[in-house]
Amino acid sequence: MTVPPDFSPLEYKLYGRQMILPELGQSGQQKLKDARVAVIGAGGLGAPALLYLAGAGVGTVVLIDDDEVEISNLHRQVIHSFARVGTPKADSAAQTMRELNPTITVQVIKERLTGANADSLLQGATVLVDGSDNFATRYTASRTASRAGIPHVWGAILGFDAQMSVFWNGRAPVYEDLYPVEPAPGSVPNCATAGVIGALAGVVGTSMAMETIKLITGVGQPLTGQVGYYTGLTGRWEYIPLVASPREPAKTSKAPEPKLDERPTLDEPQNATQGLVQGTSQIATQQPKNLSDISNIFRVGEASPYGLDITFDDYFDSGDFAGVPLIDVREPHEFEALSIPGAINLLLSVIESVGENRSIDQEIERVLPEKLAAYALYCAAGVRSRTAAQKLLTLGYGNLYSLEGGLSAWLAR
Known part of the structure; x- marks a missing residue:
């Protein structure tokens, strides 16, 4: 027997405009309410994703971030404010989410995701949203999502360009199919060193929230088996097929903890002999x-x-x-x-x-x-x-x- 939706009058007011969509309805909204989404990072990608997951009515959000708000974050991390500079990002983001939607639960984890804590932090999660900005965390997230058998929504931004995909071990390719080998430290750019246009974070972060909503509710087709490439200079998305590589089943033991000093920074020399x-x-x-x-x-x-x-x-x-x-x-x-x-x-x-x-x-x-x-x-x-x-x-x-x-x-x- 189908359990009737359990919504308060406030929730009907909050979500009515999306519940009237035939594809979603009350049953889809109930799935959102029952969901538990783990989000890594309350930064550029996490900020808009968290706002729209809160607004959509995801019942429980596990927010994982060990960083503090800095002035340089504010042009793209719109969940924070100038008044909160110096405070933990997880606390700042949780406050904004609760102010936006008092009916949801936000579980704050002021830690970095590592091989030692990942399985426990992601236990019971319906979907993992990866807004991290370093490769050690991304590979840890991928391995943990693979062991848990949950979808892994991933995005990355730099300059005016972005990538996004949905990985799902056993059903679709995973992150390691896109990047089989972790890059050496200092070989890949990041936003702090190469720069990023702030609005790009909004484009991709909200798209990641959309993918998460689709995965929870079963509406539409998730972005699995392909990578979306977006460039803000033209405003266009392009999609490249991604094929899963044969691999052994994910082990149940905990993955080794990555070294925290192995974070990529832009310091790759490029060939240049003109304009010496x-x-x-x-x-x-x-x-x-x-x-x-x-x-x-x-x-x-x-x-x-x-x-x-x-x-x-x-x-x-x-x-x-x-x-x-x-x-x-x-x-x-x-x-x-x-x-x-x-x-x-x-x-x-x-x-x-x-x-x-x-x-x-x-x-x-x-x-x-x-x-x-x-x-x-x-x-x-x-x-x-x-x-x-x-x-x-x-x-x-x-x-x-x-x-x-x-x-x-x-x-x-």
Whole structure:
């Protein structure tokens, strides 16, 4: 016998506009009310997804996030507010969801999803929504969803582009069919280092909520067996088929815990020999045009307390690096988009090509004219600048410094 729908007068008011849809009806709304959805991340993708899952009436949402709200989040993570900067994202998102819909239950987990806790955190979940921003968590989410036999709604955004799919072990391909091998740290871009347009998070996050609603209610066709590619520059979706690879059944034992330091950052050198050196930022006024004209270039003595890596506090606030040139080793398009005032662009790919072409060597000598002088290098997150410094050390440069955290750290100051 079919159990009659159990809705309060408030719930009829909240959901009436979608319950009148023949495809959904009261039975579909009851499925939403009975569902338990685990959402990883209250960030760019999680923010809009959480809002629309709450608005749709998903009965229980397990919200997993160990991060805090930062000012740089607000242009795309619309579930938070300026007043909540510095508070846990999970608490902030839960507050907004409860204000939007007081009838739902939001279970807050202020932890990072790992191999050690994933099975317990996702126990009883109807669907897993993966809005994480690092590969370690994504692979953990995929393995855990596969063991649980639940659908895994996934999305990723960067710049103006996005990807989205629904994975489901035993019924459809899984994340490992799309990305069989976890990328090496520093080989793949992320939003903090490469940038992202805020509205893109809304496009994809709400689409992930839609897929979740379809999976719970059985309405429509979920996006399984294909990957949706969206570009905001044209506003178009394209869909590429994805085929499952043969694999052993998912083991019931817990997956090994990923290393938390294996998070991808944008620091992959790209081939570039054109536009070897970019000029200083247009808003900079103190950087000399010819570095060889600097008479007070800082030279670090043997008793210097600094190692290869320094912080932006060291560079700007200590007074020890006054007059030290700031060298941006990123690609030209990155430098032109945003750079630290006064910086000069000398590509890592150029530094790594020294000796192959005399004109390249001359450019390096022009920008870095004195091998005993001090130079401070930065990139997007600190990986490329360290590589460049180490390469220059082998060329006889003696006082080189890599700014930890790169442009991301500077923006956070």
